[in-house]
Amino acid sequence: MTTLSVIKADVGSLPGHVKAPNKLINEVDRVLEEGKDENKITDYYIGRCGDDIDLIMTHDKGKNDSDVHELAWNSFEEATEKAKELGLYGAGQDLLSDAFSGNVRGLGPGSAEMEFDERESEPFLTFLCDKTSPSAFNLPLFKMFGDPSNTAGLVLDPSLHEGFKFTVQDFYEGKKADLACPEEMYDLLALIGISSKFAIEEVKKKDGEPAASVSTEKLNLIAGEYVGKDDPVAVVRCQSGYPAVGEALEAFSFPHLVPGWMRGSHNGPLMPVSEEEATPTRFDGPPRVVALGFQLNDGKLVGPRDLFDDPSFDETRKKAKKAADYMRRHGPFQPHLLGEDDLEYTTLPDVQDKLKDRFE
Ligand code: F6R
Ligand code: MG
Ligand code: MG
Structure with a gap:
């Protein structure tokens, strides 16, 4: 079995939140190369989108492997040190914990993983x-795997014709459910259309x-x-x-x-x-x-x-x-x-508090 682990974090950029510079990529590269030499991972590529560094790694250790997650964490820590040294903006922004504890989930970095033959x-x-x-x-994944107007194969190719199952997460409740498409397409859309609460x-x-x-x-x-x-x-x-x-x-x-x-x-x-x-x-x-x-x-x-x-x-x-x-x-x-509930920045509570006596 091969595991694909994509783990990402923003550990600093320039100017402001625009781009993670090459000097950070070099730090991450050094740590991942060592990890490859030590057979923690089979291969890797370092991608980048704006201020985020995206580690695309392959290995045979399964999802949520602590060695692989620790390698990613260590590479982000090294890049954070470099970001601090260079005075970059938001150095270490996504590393929310001072120490690694088994898995990057909940510590700040994002991860998407898959294991298959x-x-x-x-x-x-x-x-x-x-x-x-x-x-x-939500929208592009629905189109890819559920919408025949996008994916001709759903109609034309016998190997796609039976459709797919979508795992939907309610990220306020921290719960998930599987919905089959096309059978439960309207239920699926009722959930994933509310993108402030549900994510595929x-x-x-x-x-x-x-x-x-x-x-x-x-x-x-x-x-x-x-x-x-x-x-x-x-x-x-x-x-x-x-x-x-x-x-x-x-x-x-x-x-x-x-x-x-x-x-x-x-x-x-x-x-x-x-x-x-x-x-x-x-x-x-x-x-x-x-x-x-x-x-x-x-x-x-x-x-x-x-x-x-x-x-x-x-x-x-x-x-x-x-x-x-x-x-x-x-x-x-x-x-x-x-x-109101989805704003990352807001002065609303303070403003409402200041003006509370003026609302009659
Ligand atoms: C959005 C983002 C930026 C910052 C903005 C203010 O995801 O990263 O738009 O929110 O530049 O940043 P601070 O509060 O760091 O000055
Ligand atoms: Mg940033
Ligand atoms: Mg970002």
Whole structure:
């Protein structure tokens, strides 16, 4: 069995929250190379989206392995030291604990993992986001695995025709349920349409074989206060019984509105970009998603191909820029501003308290 572990964190960037610089990547690279020499992992690639560093690792130790998670944690700690030395912004921002304790879950970094027997040829994609939250994947994952208007294979290919199972997490209750699609599609949509409460955590084939996994940690709920956006990652298996690469990518051809952007408190369009263009600048955004495609070969990573680095996504980016203009014109008003419960920054309690005697 091969395990894919994508573990990410924001441990500092420049200027402000725009980009994790190469000097941090070099630190992470050194630690992961050592981990590879010590056979803790088989292979790795270090991706980046905005101020987030994304470790794409392969190994044979299963999900939630403490050695693998500790390796990731140590690499982020080394990068944090470098970020402090360079005076970068938000140094160590996502490392919420002073010490590692068995698993990165709940400690700040996000993780999306999957364990499976490699097929004869195993293409997979990783989607890396910045300035948004895990529920940003609700719409595209539904399109990929549930919507025949997006994924022709659901209609045409006997190996996809029976559909998929979606694991939906209620992230306020910390509970999850599996829903089968197409049988329970309307129930599924009733939940995942409410992206402030429900997020797709996993997608599986009907026989339980993993298809997709999302990092669903919500940092604001972990820390009880704002400590940075959760900026999720997702892993998606493709071809031969799964959506084709182009079907998975097609799900991002519409730049849908996601929560995040400036101060994690605004709705804005999710713009698919190349790694090079994952530098959210306008109003700290708009939110970005990068797609890196690999082939697995006996646990080794072949690739990546930077998939949104393609002219076929130019119109999507143009639409995202128009949507960004349109949303910005709302200034401090909803629905550009998120609902009261989802604001990462707010002065509302203080303002209400100050004015309480003036409301009659
Ligand atoms: C959003 C984000 C940024 C910051 C903003 C204010 O996820 O990271 O938009 O929220 O730049 O940052 P601070 O509070 O660090 O000055
Ligand atoms: Mg940051
Ligand atoms: Mg970020």
